[in-house]
Amino acid sequence: MKVFQHVTDLGDLRTALAEAQEVKRDRYQWQHLGRNKTALLIFFNNSLRTRLSTQKAAMNLGMNVIVLDVNQGAWKLETERGVIMDSDKSEHLLEAIPVMGSYCDIIGVRSFARFESREDDYEEKILNQFIQYSGRPVFFMESATVHPLQAFADLITITENSQTLPPFSLSGKEGGKSIKVVMTWAPHPRALPQAVPNSFAEWMQTAAQEGLGIDFVITHPEGYELDPQFVKGARVEYDQMKAFEGADFVYAKNWSCPGVTRPEDYGKVLHDYHTMMDWCVSARQMAVTNDAAFMHCLPVRRNMIVTDDVIESPRSLVIPEAANREISAQVVLKRMLETLIA
């Protein structure tokens, strides 16, 4: 694997999920793969889980790891070609990227949506330059439009906590009842990217289409429609309570306006959050589910996205979900190392 961006980069999902369980059984059995190999993790934005879990995954594989926080100690980087560089930016991305590539074997990059131009964000202008100019395999640690390490960890978590999904069904057989997974928008005071919901939708709908036994529904207020390239025809239900009926998994996340129907609203919070608080996931909505498990990628703002009692309940999976970030990252790094060595 040379790039990890989309669910398709992983190939067959059943195989990838089985590999995740193999990693979980003994995560230290491939230490030879990473010997004298260096992972460079580049952060343009804050992180707790991605930073720690990806370092841990690389170390499990015997790799050396270098972490760079671009905004803390590195030169400020210009990203536009053709500008006269007389501002506070001392270095251009076009030099910085190949230089960074020269010190490592694999690069991970976190670079969120900037919300300056929908086109630039949705073309993945920054990450594509890393792919083009680093000379190294590149994995996305949340880009402008996707967060595939999160979505993979989420899928692993859902399969582990379902009794009907392959390859972990108790009976060991496929063809049982589908599970209902609902992704709900929830209020937040600031504009957040669409990367997490985009990837979650892409991965869930692909899993559904690959016959893993998932019925996937998205619910959000009107105006927050996600880009169709990620929704892939999944059902959208604007009535949150209706969407929650019979749900087995509830996945909460805020996102700002994706600008699909009104490009001028891209990256905006469309309503004063005080008026949207009935979208906060509470016991009221959970009561109509099939005793659903609660999920969120974290970090989460309590009593905005989800109430204390729901996130603290025994049905909350937020901690095992975060723990699975180590596993998703290790499968990805392992596959990249295997490609390098082959």
Ligand code: AN0
């Ligand atoms: C980020 C987001 O919503 O994309 C990262 C989530 C993993 N969240 C915040 O900026 C709070």
Ligand code: CP
């Ligand atoms: N879920 C996630 O990616 O968390 P961090 O932003 O802390 O890395």
